[in-house]
Amino acid sequence: MARQHRVVDHIVEHLAGIGVDYLFGVDGANIEDLYDAAHFCSGVTAILAKHEFSAATMADGYARSRPGLG
Numbered sequence: 001m002a003r004q005h006r007v008v009d010h011i012v013e014h015l016a017g018i019g020v021d022y023l024f025g026v027d028g029a030n031i032e033d034l035y036d037a038a039h040f041c042s043g044v045t046a047i048l049a050k051h052e053f054s055a056a057t058m059a060d061g062y063a064r065s066r067p068g069l070g
Contacts, residue, residue, distance in 0.1 A: 008037040016043035024059040026052055 012034065015023070023038055023046045025031065038046040049055035 003040070006033065006037065008033045009040070012037040012041045012044055016041055020044060022047055022059075022062060024049065024055040024062070026050070026055055 012023075021044065023034070023044060025035075025046070025048065027035065027048050035046045035048070038044045047055075047058060049058060
């Protein structure tokens with residue numbers, strides 16, 4: 001059976017389309033679908049952290065270490 005195309009799939013595809021390579025965040029019941037969509041999108045890699053500050057620090061370091069969208 002084919003997988004349904006969800007709103008989060010469109011969101012992740014749009015992020016990939018504008019140049020987002022990585023998603024930094026924490027897991028939880030309300031965001032699991034977004035990470036699931038990122039898993040099925042070849043252009044985006046989801047990076048999970050244990051704390052919000054850690055995810056923000058990772059995203060900041062990534063943005064500072066390369067040109068373009070951070």
